[in-house]
Amino acid sequence: MFSPRLLITRCLLFLIFALISNNHASADDGYRLWLKYDRISDNTARTAYTKSFNFIALSGNSDILNNAAKELQTGLTALLGKQISVVKTPVGNQNGIILTVSTSAAPGDGYSIQMQSGNTVITASKDAGVLYGSFALLRHLQQHLPLEKAVGQTSPKIQLRMLNHWDNPEGTIERGYAGSSLWKWYELPETVDPRYTDYARANASIGINGTVVNNVNASARFLTAEYLHKVAALAGVFRKYGIKTYLSIHFAAPKTLGGLKTSDPLDPEARKWWIEKTKEIYSIIPDFGGFLVKANSEGEPGPQDYGRTHADGANMLAEALAPFNGVVIWRAFVYKADPNADRFKAAYDEFATLDGKFAKNVIVQVKNGPIDFQPREPFSPLFGNMPRTPLGMEFQLTQEYLGFATHWIYEAPLFKECLDADTYVTGKGSTVASIVDGSLHHYPLTCIAGVANTGSDRNWTGHPMAQANWYAFGRLAWDHTLSPEAIAREWTQLTLTTESRAVATIGDIMLRSREIYVDYNTPLGLSRPWTGSHYAPEPWQNRSSRPDWTAIYYHRADTLGLGFDRTATGSNALQQYRPEASRAWLDAETCPLPYLLWFHHISWAKKLSSGRTLWDELCHRFYTGADSVLWMQKQWAGLKTSIDPAIHADVSGRLAKQHKEAIWWRDAWVLYLQTFSKRPIPAIHPKPERTLEEVKRSVNTYLMR
Structure with missing residues (x-):
């Protein structure tokens, strides 16, 4: 029999345990992304919405429409704190949501929201539009x-x-920094993880309608019947949210998988193999979207192995897909290991002369810049130079050159910088966005792709704030006129907090984050400062199996100065742009500082528009960038009472790591470049605590992991 004191003690312990458990259960682990649907705390707004939404009326019975009604029911019930029912016909004028499909509604995937007779009516010409x-x-x-x-x-x-x-x-995921793959291939198709549905919901919520499920450095295994049935299980989830499934393909599959003697795109047997394989794919996945292809790039096989062109290879696949309305997305990320060439020019040199030679169901997918997803690049000169071939945009959400999942970088300004750039191909206003969306050249097909930053981590993206890059990509893919500021505010309110002061502070950090990173990483147009891991600073790296996989190939540091001369006295890469577009970059005296070293080799003593010499300006940027991470930390620390504790602690830890590594990169660059400039670090900046040799040893230690 318990004594009263013991009973009280045990009750108190139970209460403490319950409180701890409840707090742990309520912690935000980031899984819900921007679909949190927490109860609305604003009483005025909640009261107004509660009066407006009493039911959801759904006419139609497709998976997509049912999911639209289900999402509204789930969301409204949670947001308003009252149960919302789904009915087949409107309940008089009792204020509800009516979902309708009409051929006279907005075209394609568009939709309208209207107020009619006290009801909120969502109308679209397709089920996906209603969703x-x-x-x-x-x-x-x-x-x-x-x-x-x-x-x-x-x-x-x-x-x-x-x-x-x-x-x-x-x-595994190539350039994945959020755990392992979402797709559990060893369990599929028998076991379909519920997380696939949440992935599809998240994509549909921002208008994404296609998923390529495997690496562009593709394994032919994905074309086997075994794996096609695994992919079909994913497609079965995705199609219920208006998402088509695509595959990256291994170009040499007719040989490696089919046992043929050749994969020559003009060989009848190779063409027949792809036709039969494509028929098999559509028999298993009826709404299959098509193929993504990386060919003759970085060791991948392709049509040039047989003396054929990229158009020959793409058109062979297009022929196989055409009866099913499938598309070929052919990547323009192609460059050869030529020590005398400029990789900047490679995509243009390979593809511009092929304009008009691709089949009508082929899209050439171009990276936003001419090199490789650098923190800042000029737009690719291919944009504007293939008016008869649909050009798709390829952005990278996963932070291959942006600090992986350790550094907080909001990428929307990078996306917009490219999309808003003017190519002048038909005069002023010929923006990259107008090319990608087809409005300038009237492309029959338009495409924009983001290299995903998702993984098996509970919060999907590793760094909690990297969710914003997935979100921003989807929102800009739908409407590229949206501003990074508006998207940052929207994402913060959906994901973190609606408190106005906190929203403003977080937005300020997000909008400055990319420039801060550029300052301590690649200021003034430096590029590709590290190789191998794509993470550790190695500006001294000069050994590789090919010259363009070294750091010195890109920055060209010597005793005279720094930067890659791409004017007529150098590689003349600027000739690939329209004169009006290149004019701003052509003269070192007037070239905007963010692009200076992209296009010019500048003397260390050259006085820049900032009033500083090149050397002093570089030091200023490296030091200011690293110091600015302290500002990010301080701003974030001040939000502790406004943000979920688990999220706040996670980001705080990552910011501490980011500051440490910003100093790492700063010291590596400054100490290395000083061996060429022979100039002192300006007295205003503290001297690095490590020597160059000590920094090199730290990098080597990192690379040995």
């Missing part, structure tokens, strides 16, 4: 905005809005 409109309404409510401001019509500016996953069959 997008439902998510848009929930997004509006999550931000506590007046209901009347949700009224309007919108359609996506780009047709194919895709994520490209660089996932491998053994579960």
Whole structure:
């Protein structure tokens, strides 16, 4: 029999344990992304919405429409704290949501939201449009905005809005920094993880309608019947959210998988093999989207192995896909190991002369810049130079050159910088965006792709704030006129907090984060400062199996100065742009500082527009960038009471790591470049605590992991 004191003690312990358990259970682990649907704390907004939403009326019975109604029901019930029912017909004028499909509605994937007879009506010409409109309404409510401001019509500016996953069959992800692959190939197709549905929901909520499930450095295994049935299980989940499934293919599959003597795209047997394989794919995945191809790049096989062109290879696959309305997405990321060439020029040199030679169901996918997803690049000169061939945009969400999952980088300004760039191909206003969306050249197919930053980590993206890059990509893929500021505010309100002061502070950090990173990493147009891991600073790296896989190839540091001369006195890469576009970069005296070393080799003593010499300006940028991470830490620390404790602690730890590594990169660059400049670090800046040799040893230690 318990004594009263013992009973009280045990009750208190139980209460403490319960409180701890509840706090742990309520911690935000980031899994819900921007679809949190927490109960609206703004009483005025919640009262107004509660009066407006009493039911959801759904006419139709497709998987996509049912998911639209289900999402609204789930979201409204949680946001308003009251149960919302789904009915087949409107309940008089009792204020509800009516979902309708009409051929007279917005074209394509577009939708409209209107107020009619006291009801909120979401109308689209396709089921997917109704789904997008439902998510848009929930997004509006999550931000506590007046209901009347949700009224309007919108359609996506780009047709194919895709994520490209660089996932491998053994579960690894090339350039993946958030755990292993989402796709559990060893369990599929028998076991379908519920997380696949949440992935599809997240994509549909921002208008993404395509997924390439495997790495562009593709294994032919994905074309076997075994793996096609695994992919079909994923496609079965995705199609219920309006998402088509695509595969990266291994170009040599007719030989490696089919046993043929050749994979020559003009060989009848090779063509027949692809036709039969494509028929097999569509028999298993009826709504299959098509193929993504990396060929004759970085060791991957391709048509040039047989003396054929990229158009020959793409058109062979296009022929096989055409009966099923499938598309070929052929990557323009191609460059050869020529010590006398400029990799900057490679994509243009390979593809511009092929304009008009691709089949009508082929899209050439171009990286935003001419090198390789650098923290800042000029736009690729291919944009504007292939008016008869649809050009798709390829952005990278996963932070291959942006600090992996350790550094907080908001990428929307990078995306917008490229999309808003003017090519002048038909005069002023010929932006990259107008090319990608087809409005300038009237492309029949339009595409934008983001290399995914998702993985098996519970919060999807490793760094919690990297979720914003996935979100921003989807929003810009739908409407590239949106501003990075608006998207940052929207994402923060959906994901972190609606407290106005905190929203403003977080937005400020996000909008400055990319420039801060550039300052301590690649200021003034430096590029490719590290190889191998793509992470550790190695500006001294000069050994590789090919010259363009070294750091010195890109920065060209010597005793005279720094930078890659791409004017007529150098590689003349600027000739690939229209004169009006290149004019701003042509003269070192007037070239904007962010692009100076991209196009010019500048003397260490050269006085820049900032009033500093090149050397002093570099030191200023490296030191200011590293110091600015301290500012990020301070701003974030001040939000402790406004952000979920688990999220706040996670980001705080990553910012501490980011500052440590910013100093690492700063010291590596400054000490290395000083061996050429022979100039002192300006007295205003503290001297590095390590020698160059000590920094090199730290890098070697990192690379040995």
